Amino acid sequence: ANAAHHLAQGKFLYEVVLSDDSVKFPTDGNALSPEAEQRLAEFAQRLTAENQNVYLEIQGYTDSVGDETHNDQLGEARAEAVRRYLSRRGVALNRMSAISYGEESPVASNDTPEGRAQNRRVTIVVLA
DSSP states (O other): OHHHHTOOOEEEEEEEEOOOOTOOTTOOOOOOOHHHHHHHHHHHHHHHHHTOEEEEEEEEOOOOSHHHHHHHHHHHHHHHHHHHHHTTOOOOOGEEEEEETSSSOOOTTTTTTHHHHHHHEEEEEEEE
């Protein structure tokens, strides 16, 4: 993951985190909910309206359930699901990378169901 972190080097502009109640990923799943698709559609529209030359690093995360290899693959699948959706909404594929951080960098405790749900997320880092 450290090497992947250096894929998208540039000036940090802002980030969008998909982990609130409306867009959490199900346990062991990478399907986008209708709410997540709505948020991503709004984000893609905003990017198009801003018309800036930006690069998106789409970072997939998981909770700590399951082994590390599986979680790395699951994080990648979540990030890739977001990348594919944004592509269908007009964001150029060559302006995005999908990276998995698996269970690294939890934002909440993995000891509770609520904490694990918060850790099943995708972060979109927008770079100039």
